[in-house]
Amino acid sequence: MSVAIIGGTGDEGFGLSLRLARAGQDVVIGSRAEERGQAAAEKAVGILGSDLTGSMDGTSNEKAAASSEIVFVTVPFAGQAEIYRSIRESVRPDAIICDTTTPLATAVGRPAWQVLTPWEGSAAEQAKAILPKTVRLVSGFQTISGHALQDLDHDLEGDVLLCGADVEAKATVGELVGKIPNLRWVDAGPLSMARVVERLTAVLVSVNRAYGLREAGIRLTGREDWGRPASP
Amino acid sequence: MSVAIIGGTGDEGFGLSLRLARAGQDVVIGSRAEERGQAAAEKAVGILGSDLTGSMDGTSNEKAAASSEIVFVTVPFAGQAEIYRSIRESVRPDAIICDTTTPLATAVGRPAWQVLTPWEGSAAEQAKAILPKTVRLVSGFQTISGHALQDLDHDLEGDVLLCGADVEAKATVGELVGKIPNLRWVDAGPLSMARVVERLTAVLVSVNRAYGLREAGIRLTGREDWGRPASP
Numbered sequence: 001m002s003v004a005i006i007g008g009t010g011d012e013g014f015g016l017s018l019r020l021a022r023a024g025q026d027v028v029i030g031s032r033a034e035e036r037g038q039a040a041a042e043k044a045v046g047i048l049g050s051d052l053t054g055s056m057d058g059t060s061n062e063k064a065a066a067s068s069e070i071v072f073v074t075v076p077f078a079g080q081a082e083i084y085r086s087i088r089e090s091v092r093p094d095a096i097i098c099d100t101t102t103p104l105a106t107a108v109g110r111p112a113w114q115v116l117t118p119w120e121g122s123a124a125e126q127a128k129a130i131l132p133k134t135v136r137l138v139s140g141f142q143t144i145s146g147h148a149l150q151d152l153d154h155d156l157e158g159d160v161l162l163c164g165a166d167v168e169a170k171a172t173v174g175e176l177v178g179k180i181p182n183l184r185w186v187d188a189g190p191l192s193m194a195r196v197v198e199r200l201t202a203v204l205v206s207v208n209r210a211y212g213l214r215e216a217g218i219r220l221t222g223r224e225d226w227g228r229p230a231s232p
Numbered sequence: 233m234s235v236a237i238i239g240g241t242g243d244e245g246f247g248l249s250l251r252l253a254r255a256g257q258d259v260v261i262g263s264r265a266e267e268r269g270q271a272a273a274e275k276a277v278g279i280l281g282s283d284l285t286g287s288m289d290g291t292s293n294e295k296a297a298a299s300s301e302i303v304f305v306t307v308p309f310a311g312q313a314e315i316y317r318s319i320r321e322s323v324r325p326d327a328i329i330c331d332t333t334t335p336l337a338t339a340v341g342r343p344a345w346q347v348l349t350p351w352e353g354s355a356a357e358q359a360k361a362i363l364p365k366t367v368r369l370v371s372g373f374q375t376i377s378g379h380a381l382q383d384l385d386h387d388l389e390g391d392v393l394l395c396g397a398d399v400e401a402k403a404t405v406g407e408l409v410g411k412i413p414n415l416r417w418v419d420a421g422p423l424s425m426a427r428v429v430e431r432l433t434a435v436l437v438s439v440n441r442a443y444g445l446r447e448a449g450i451r452l453t454g455r456e457d458w459g460r461p462a463s464p
Contacts, residue, residue, distance in 0.1 A: 113421060115428070157453035161435070189345060189438035196347070196435050199428040203393070206421035207452065210461040216454035221389035222445045229442040 002026040003176065004068035006061045006075065006083060009040045012100055012141065013074030015149025017044055017056070022152070023179035024053040030064025037064065047152070066090040070172065072141075074100045077116070077123055078107035084130040093134040096169045098162075099127045099194075100141040102201035113206040115199050124163065124194035136169035138162055139194040140177075140185070142201045148215035155182040158217025159226065161200075162186070163193040171228045178227065184219075186226040234258040235408065236300035238293045238307065238315060241272045244332055244373065245306030247381025249276055249288070254384070255411035256285040262296025269296065279384070298322040302404065304373075306332045309348070309355055310339035316362040325366040328401045330394075331359045331426075332373040334433035345438040347431050356395065356426035368401035370394055371426040372409075372417070374433045380447035387414040390449025391458065393432075394418070395425040403460045410459065416451075418458040 003020055005013045008029030021027045021044060029044065031037035041058030048056070065071050065087040075083045080101045091097065101123035105114035118126040124139035131137065140162040148156055160177045162170045162185055174185040188197055200218060207216045220226060235252055237245045240261030253259045253276060261276065263269035273290030280288070297303050297319040307315045312333045323329065333355035337346035350358040356371035363369065372394040380388055392409045394402045394417055406417040420429055432450065439448045452458060 113425070186439060187442045188435055189442065193345070193435060193438055196428065196431040199431075203420055203425060203428050206425055207418060207454070210419045210421065211455065211458070212462070213454045216452055219451045219453050220439065220448055221451050222439070222448035223443065226443070230444070 001070065002028060002068045004028045004030055004064035004071045006030045006064060006071060006073045006087060008058070008074065009036055010074055010076070011146025011150065013072065014040060014044070015146050016072060016074060016141070018047060018152060019149055019180045020176060021054045021056050022048055022051045025176065025179060026055040027057070028064045028067050029056070029058040030061040031058070032061060034060040034063070061087055062090040066092070068095070070096045070098070070176065072098045072100060073127065076107065077101050077103045080123055081126065081130060084127050088131055091131070091135055093132060094136065096136045096138060096172055097127070097131065098138045098140055098173050099124045101127070102142045102198045104202060113202050113209065115202045121192060122194040122198050124191055124198065128191060136166040137191060138164040138166070138169050138173045139191060139198065140173060142198050143204060143218050145204070145215035145217065148217070156180060157182070157219065159219050160185045161188040161197045163188045163197055164191050174227055184226050186220050187229050233302065234260060234300045236260045236262055236296035236303045238262045238296060238303060238305045238319060240290070240306065241268055242306055242308070243378025243382065245304065246272060246276070247378050248304060248306060248373070250279060250384060251381055251412045252408060253286045253288050254280055254283045257408065257411060258287040259289070260296045260299050261288070261290040262293035263290070264293060266292040266295070293319055294322040298324070301327060302408065303327055303329045304332060305329060305359065308339065309333050309335045312355055313358065313362060316359055320363055323363070323367055325364065326368065328368045328370060328404055329359070329363065330370045330372055330405050331356045333359070334374045334430045336434060345434050345441065347434045353424060354426040354430050356423055356430065360423060368396070368398040369423060370396040370398070370401050370405045371423060371430065372405060374430050375436060375450050377436070377447040377449065380449070388412060389414065389451065391451050392417045393420040393429045395420045395429055396423050406459055416458050418452050419461050
């Protein structure tokens with residue numbers, strides 16, 4: 001099973017590519033330009049060295065999306081709709097797509113501790129409105145800092161909150177999360193819950209500013225093991 | 233310094249009253265009816281027994297609000313505006329008011345994992361619109377379960393995220409948080425950040441449902457000690 005990272009040249013996407021490839025996952029980095037995707041893959045291979053246990057390739061967003069059963073979309077909100085329109089013909093009909101977008105107000109020249117409200121309620125629901133109906137959409141990773149993802153000398157600390165209608169799709173993305181040391185995933189509910197979860201990025205930006213940090217995150221309390229909930 | 237808990241007969245308010253009184257804080261429980269406030273205080277005295285190290289009194293919301301420098305308002309969203317209108321003439325001009333409301337959709341007969349959007353953006357900002365301008369408003373405690381607060385045999389686990397314009401007011405509420413064993417507080421930014429933080433209650437309700445829990449919470453990662461940020 002291969003994983004594509006659309007927008008894999010950005011902090012979040014590149015960091016996720018490094019973490020997944022180090023965990024033995026085959027990764028295809030996508031970028032708007034094929035050569036930029038290839039360059040990012042070469043850079044990742046150089047950073048990982050002998051820690052690279054999966055394969056690592058780079059190409060265009062369209063080819064990356066077509067190549068993989070699981071597609072992460074890690075792009076800024078300003079370009080999110082355009083990117084989804086560019087890959088919607090390429091994605092496999094039964095692909096699992098994990099959207100990591102937060103609708104930060106930076107898209108319209110406002111601070112990163114403020115957010116916009118997309119027409120559909122969340123960036124994830126905006127993605128759903130653009131994608132073919134057969135695609136299985138999951139929202140997640142908004143609370144995991146791109147800086148922390150790239151800082152390979154340190155384990156990650158926070159939890160990944162996954163939202164979506166498809167329980168199996170959440171569990172499949174969750175298995176990838178589980179391959180990354182110390183990272184847990186929590187089923188946060190339906191896709192509409194992304195209306196709240198996405199916005200946690202803005203709270204974490206606010207906390208980072210107040211305390212002079214770069215990678216505040218959140219961790220759920222209430223039990224030690226999360227992952228797939230028992231069936232009701 | 234005494235603390236009033238408006239709506240102190242509810243789960244969140246009563247739990248908070250127990251925790252603060254056990255930590256040596258003088259507490260006045262307010263309720264719509266004076267005798268219900270008194271009955272709640274008597275019940276709290278009975279539960280705490282020799283663990284009661286502060287004083288514990290009960291009265292009407294209006295008298296409780298007038299009595300204290302710090303006033304927690306712990307009422308359901310459906311009654312929040314009415315309660316604030318009822319105490320606005322009673323609160324001291326320089327009182328610190330900590331609003332704990334989440335605008336859950338239960339106010340209009342919809343599920344507790346959905347929220348409403350108040351006109352001002354958040355329940356905390358709705359409170360601010362009703363209160364005198366001199367009052368120092370803080371928003372917090374939405375991620376601490378009323379059930380966990382009342383379960384005195386167990387330490388609390390999560391963090392209290394405080395939002396508000398007044399840094400000193402946040403630190404004062406934070407000192408109260410710090411009196412409760414194992415509880416930390418984090419400065420989450422301006423009052424408008426309550427637009428996101430309040431809604432975490434809905435995410436936690438969703439997580440509780442999925443995993444069969446009653447007291448999921450959240451804890452910030454990125455540093456061990458939070459509390460008052462260093463001045464910029």
